[in-house]
Amino acid sequence: MSNMxxxxxxxxxxxxxxxxxxxxxxxxxxxxxxxxxxFASPYFLTEGNLRAIxxxxxxxxxxxxxxxxxxxxxxxxxxxxxxMALTMAVAGKLFLVGLDPWVASLMGIGAAAMxxxxxxxxxxxxxxxxxxxxxxxxxxxxxxTLVVTQGTPLSLFSLPPEFKFVGQGSLYGIPFVxxxxxxxxxxxxxxxxxxxxxxxxxxxxxxxxAAEYSGIRVKRVKAGAIIxxxxxxxxxxxxxxxxxxxxxxxxxxxxxLNVIAAAVIGxxxxxxxQGSVLGAxxxxxxxxLVSSSLQLLDVPVFWQDGIKGGILxxxxxxxxxxxxxxx
Amino acid sequence: MLNDIVLQLTNIRKSYGAIHAxxxxxxxxxxxxxxxxxxxxGAGKSTLMKIIDGIVQPDSGQIVLNGDARQxxxxxxxxxxxxxxxHQEIALCPQVSVAQxxxxxxxxxxxxxxxxxxxxxxxxxxxxxxxADIDVNTLVGDLSISNQQVVEIAKALTLDCQILILDExxxxxxxxxxxxxxxxxxxxxxxxMSIIFISHRMAEIFExxxxxxxxxxxxxxxxxxVADTTxxxxxxxxxxxxxxxxxxxxxxxxxxxxxxxxxxxxxADEGRVRGVDLTLHKGEILGLAGLIGAGRSExxxxxxxxxRRTAGRVELNGAAIHPRDYADAIRSxxxxxxxDRKGEGVFLNMxxxxxxxxxxxxxVTTPFGxxxxxxxxxxxxxxxxxxxxxxxxxxxxxxxxxxxxQQKVAIAKLLTANxxxxxxxxxxxxxxxxxxxxIHALLRDFAEQGVGIIVVSSExxxxxxxxxxxxxxAEGRISGELSGDQMTEENIMxxxxxxxxxx
Numbered sequence: 001m002s003n004m005x006x007x008x009x010x011x012x013x014x015x016x017x018x019x020x021x022x023x024x025x026x027x028x029x030x031x032x033x034x035x036x037x038x039f040a041s042p043y044f045l046t047e048g049n050l051r052a053i054x055x056x057x058x059x060x061x062x063x064x065x066x067x068x069x070x071x072x073x074x075x076x077x078x079x080x081x082x083x084m085a086l087t088m089a090v091a092g093k094l095f096l097v098g099l100d101p102w103v104a105s106l107m108g109i110g111a112a113a114m115x116x117x118x119x120x121x122x123x124x125x126x127x128x129x130x131x132x133x134x135x136x137x138x139x140x141x142x143x144x145t146l147v148v149t150q151g152t153p154l155s156l157f158s159l160p161p162e163f164k165f166v167g168q169g170s171l172y173g174i175p176f177v178x179x180x181x182x183x184x185x186x187x188x189x190x191x192x193x194x195x196x197x198x199x200x201x202x203x204x205x206x207x208x209x210a211a212e213y214s215g216i217r218v219k220r221v222k223a224g225a226i227i228x229x230x231x232x233x234x235x236x237x238x239x240x241x242x243x244x245x246x247x248x249x250x251x252x253x254x255x256x257l258n259v260i261a262a263a264v265i266g267x268x269x270x271x272x273x274q275g276s277v278l279g280a281x282x283x284x285x286x287x288x289l290v291s292s293s294l295q296l297l298d299v300p301v302f303w304q305d306g307i308k309g310g311i312l313x314x315x316x317x318x319x320x321x322x323x324x325x326x327x
Numbered sequence: 328m329l330n331d332i333v334l335q336l337t338n339i340r341k342s343y344g345a346i347h348a349x350x351x352x353x354x355x356x357x358x359x360x361x362x363x364x365x366x367x368x369g370a371g372k373s374t375l376m377k378i379i380d381g382i383v384q385p386d387s388g389q390i391v392l393n394g395d396a397r398q399x400x401x402x403x404x405x406x407x408x409x410x411x412x413x414h415q416e417i418a419l420c421p422q423v424s425v426a427q428x429x430x431x432x433x434x435x436x437x438x439x440x441x442x443x444x445x446x447x448x449x450x451x452x453x454x455x456x457x458x459a460d461i462d463v464n465t466l467v468g469d470l471s472i473s474n475q476q477v478v479e480i481a482k483a484l485t486l487d488c489q490i491l492i493l494d495e496x497x498x499x500x501x502x503x504x505x506x507x508x509x510x511x512x513x514x515x516x517x518x519x520m521s522i523i524f525i526s527h528r529m530a531e532i533f534e535x536x537x538x539x540x541x542x543x544x545x546x547x548x549x550x551x552x553v554a555d556t557t558x559x560x561x562x563x564x565x566x567x568x569x570x571x572x573x574x575x576x577x578x579x580x581x582x583x584x585x586x587x588x589x590x591x592x593x594x595a596d597e598g599r600v601r602g603v604d605l606t607l608h609k610g611e612i613l614g615l616a617g618l619i620g621a622g623r624s625e626x627x628x629x630x631x632x633x634x635r636r637t638a639g640r641v642e643l644n645g646a647a648i649h650p651r652d653y654a655d656a657i658r659s660x661x662x663x664x665x666x667d668r669k670g671e672g673v674f675l676n677m678x679x680x681x682x683x684x685x686x687x688x689x690x691v692t693t694p695f696g697x698x699x700x701x702x703x704x705x706x707x708x709x710x711x712x713x714x715x716x717x718x719x720x721x722x723x724x725x726x727x728x729x730x731x732x733q734q735k736v737a738i739a740k741l742l743t744a745n746x747x748x749x750x751x752x753x754x755x756x757x758x759x760x761x762x763x764x765x766i767h768a769l770l771r772d773f774a775e776q777g778v779g780i781i782v783v784s785s786e787x788x789x790x791x792x793x794x795x796x797x798x799x800x801a802e803g804r805i806s807g808e809l810s811g812d813q814m815t816e817e818n819i820m821x822x823x824x825x826x827x828x829x830x
Binding site for chain 1 (some may be wrong): 685698720
């Protein structure tokens with residue numbers, strides 16, 4: 001039961017803390033894989049390849065931020081891929097009927113937030129489980145997307161250049177998407193560690209009853225996390241729309257699995273109370289790095305999903321062993 | 328053949344990492360006896376019982392059952408050897424009927440493909456009838472905790488065991504159920520069964536048991552016939568020191584002499600609290616006694632906004648208050664300590680400092696909505712020192728602390744609100760004797776500093792020893808008030824079971 005910590009000086013315990021942190025382990029793995037790849041493939045360390053890897057996960061990474069916060073509170077959202085597609089369809093359709101693209105995008109994000117509001121009603125007021133509610137909305141949001149688009153991709157080549165800049169432009173040679181991603185991740189990570197409202201997320205996830213008995217308005221915190229997750233999925237949808245100049249109705253199918261896998265590899269548990277934005281981002285960076293590496297090594301693409309699943313299993317197993325030994 | 332030895336454990340050792348749970352313990356069980364096992368929390372009683380039941384394997388030592396050296400690698404093996412175990416924590420399937428729960432192991436071990444549910448119901452009914460009137464078709468999840476405990480016991484009775492282990496079986500039972508349980512224990516004993524009975528209650532040990540074995544800090548202290556010892560000796564043996572002054576001094580004079588801090592009139596909730604009047608005076612510790620289900624916890628939860636108040640009036644320092652929810656009540660100075668520390672009181676996998684600050688995060692928040700982590704640490708340090716909290720680092724998780732220190736963290740959390748009234752539900756449950764005395768002394772200090780203290784407790788010696796005045800509840804109402812010499816176990820029990828006091 002009791003945890004005998006090594007009390008031999010603060011310095012060693014600080015080091016121990018660092019080593020035990022998931023983020024540290026992930027950085028080490030990412031660096032090791034990068035070093036290996038730089039020898040294994042002459043293309044790995046090229047600017048083009050690194051930029052491609054960054055681009056591949058930065059938009060999805062915004063969804064990972066929302067999912068991580070929701071996982072910390074003890075929830076889960078399977079509908080993010082569908083909500084993202086719905087946002088693109090709504091924003092695209094409104095643009096095509098003549099609305100300003102920025103206003104259309106805001107309304108698209110608003111639609112995503114509304115999905116979050118409705119889901120939070122079913123979770124906190126009706127009392128259904130996140131998994132069931134978001135499974136239903138995985139279908140509902142995708143269905144709405146198909147209705148709005150009539151099943152065919154909306155082509156949005158007429159989007160004005162300043163709007164396309166969000167998804168396609170660069171500042172000082174760095175894709176704007178990547179900058180946006182780092183800003184969002186940086187702010188989210190800081191707030192999650194330091195802001196009072198996000199501390200409540202950890203309390204509720206750690207022990208919902210104890211949170212209630214500490215005067216924390218548990219339902220509000222849960223609803224906030226659900227709505228935030230949907231809204232960030234909407235934001236990612238708008239960025240994708242700008243990047244691709246299109247709104248395909250089947251976009252983002254199966255994305256929730258990749259996003260949840262990244263957050264869990266990064267240290268979030270399915271029982272709440274654990275996880276960090278930095279860890280989750282390192283998780284999705286690792287997954288993208290692995291995909292890219294497999295391509296460079298000419299591993300047939302069919303292997304990818306299996307290998308990613310294996311990484312998830314290994315990460316969670318190690319975590320489980322470390323934690324049960326600690327207890 | 329009356330006194331032959333059924334089970335003998337010699338020199339049992341068991342460590343978990345650096346912690347030595349058992350340091351060479353002996354235990355001897357004779358045929359047809361009720362053998363009490365006593366010890367503080369953490370003394371190693373549960374580990375010892377888990378070894379007998381095959382849940383845990385000892386590092387070294389010998390187990391001899393009916394003359395043969397044995398090793399139980401799983402509960403199933405122990406079960407086959409005739410050992411039944413009623414756990415303290417309820418381990419039943421809530422969505423399944425009482426009958427199927429009682430016959431769980433029977434269904435599990437019996438060959439054949441189909442379950443004979445008619446037989447299952449008959450067996451279950453026969454087992455539970457002797458204990459209480461519970462319909463075997465109800466779902467376990469719909470029963471009260473004490474009835475679930477009864478089911479747990481009935482489950483063990485269906486196994487044809489020669490050794491029955493009961494781990495604090497009476498903790499959740501009402502008096503009547505407890506009496507029924509003892510009657511059955513004596514009957515089983517007469518049939519030649521040996522019973523290991525774990526209990527904290529000296530009265531139960533001395534009234535019903537034949538032998539008592541005492542453990543302390545994983546060590547074997549003594550094994551003696553109950554007839555040859557006294558409750559005082561047993562308490563001293565399990566504490567390891569002379570416990571002369573367990574409770575702090577009480578208030579001198581009339582406990583209601585001080586000004587009224589909290590006044591409730593005709594307070595009711597949605598059914599469990601049915602019109603309660605109470606006054607809490609400055610300086611006193613007010614006890615709330617009664618049977619489980621009498622509405623004590625519900626009453627204090629209603630007072631502090633955790634349950635909806637449907638009628639009545641509550642005044643704090645003379646002004647009427649209407650807390651919308653608990654967050655609101657905290658701001659006006661009413662705080663509540665849950666009876667279920669691990670489930671509802673603390674965040675086990677969060678650092679101590681963050682536990683302490685949970686109730687009033689605004690106090691460690693900067694004007695920009697950010698956490699001031701230094702203030703958070705300082706606050707935890709201040710209240711930790713005030714409560715004599717023993718912890719390695721305030722950054723350690725609460726799970727690393729002992730039960731008593733976890734409880735102090737939960738109390739420190741309440742202190743951050745500068746409470747006007749503290750309502751503590753079973754404040755010393757699952758806390759060892761030493762920490763218990765400390766918590767009692769602290770509560771007395773708070774009362775002297777002018778904080779209103781209401782203590783809900785099922786432990787009568789605690790109510791009598793600690794409180795200046797006690798209100799007894801029965802079926803959602805106050806059935807009587809006692810103070811001074813009138814505060815006796817007999818009077819409290821009489822009021823709790825709804826009888827009027829005689830004399």
